Amino acid sequence: MEIPNSKSQRSNKSQLSKSRYWKLKIENWKFQPLAGFTLIELIVSISVIFILVGMTFAGFASLNQRQTLLSSGQTVKNMLRDAQSRAINGEVDCSVCNCSQGSTILSGWYADFDSRTIYGKCGTNVFPTAGQPFGVSVEITIVPHLTPPTVLTFKSYPPGTDQKATICMSQTNLADQYYVIRVGQGGEISDDGRLVASCEPTP
Numbered sequence: 001m002e003i004p005n006s007k008s009q010r011s012n013k014s015q016l017s018k019s020r021y022w023k024l025k026i027e028n029w030k031f032q033p034l035a036g037f038t039l040i041e042l043i044v045s046i047s048v049i050f051i052l053v054g055m056t057f058a059g060f061a062s063l064n065q066r067q068t069l070l071s072s073g074q075t076v077k078n079m080l081r082d083a084q085s086r087a088i089n090g091e092v093d094c095s096v097c098n099c100s101q102g103s104t105i106l107s108g109w110y111a112d113f114d115s116r117t118i119y120g121k122c123g124t125n126v127f128p129t130a131g132q133p134f135g136v137s138v139e140i141t142i143v144p145h146l147t148p149p150t151v152l153t154f155k156s157y158p159p160g161t162d163q164k165a166t167i168c169m170s171q172t173n174l175a176d177q178y179y180v181i182r183v184g185q186g187g188e189i190s191d192d193g194r195l196v197a198s199c200e201p202t203p
Contacts, residue, residue: 062174068140069169069170069171069177070194072171073169073179074191075134076134076167077181079118079134080118080154080181080189083109083110083154084154084189087106087108087109087155087156088154091106092106092120093120095127096122096126096129097122097125107120107121107123108153108155109154110154111152112131113150113151113152114150114151115131116133116134118131118134139171139172140170143167143169143170144166145165145167146165147163160187161185161186161187163185164184164185164202165181165202166183166200167182168180168199176197180192180196180199182202
């Protein structure tokens with residue numbers, strides 16, 4: 001009678017167990033869904049990215065407009081101070097004016113908000129002929145509260161202006177944001193140094 005070999009039986013069992021293990025492993029792998037994004041998830045993710053980019057661009061554009069308005073306001077304020085200084089110093093152009101008459105020939109220096117220039121006058125003669133431009137973009141709206149409505153005069157003596165003025169500056173597509181410049185009759189020129197939500201004439 002042949003005695004079964006116990007080692008051979010154990011080896012056969014071991015091989016059978018390994019075969020079943022790999023068979024189950026392969027079957028599980030075949031039916032396991034692959035990890036990844038569905039089409040809807042991809043569309044939603046891309047939409048969110050585009051929304052965030054759009055919000056960032058809009059915020060940057062608004063900030064850029066605010067900075068442009070601030071810069072333009074400071075430029076106009078400096079131009080007014082330039083006109084005031086020229087008036088106080090009695091600056092005239094002798095090629096246009098008769099300087100032999102002395103400083104009394106100077107009518108003053110003017111800030112013209114219609115042509116956006118400053119210029120001096122002696123009698124009816126204007127200098128420089130074309131005026132010195134403010135140098136601000138046409139996108140900037142300048143509304144001076146004056147009478148007459150467009151010209152502010154800086155006098156040589158006594159120093160000051162012909163009237164008080166409030167100058168409201170705004171920019172296209174930038175709602176409820178103003179740069180305000182105030183000019184007193186004594187020649188004081190001031191601003192808030194920032195944008196404000198409204199602009200009203202100084203009483």
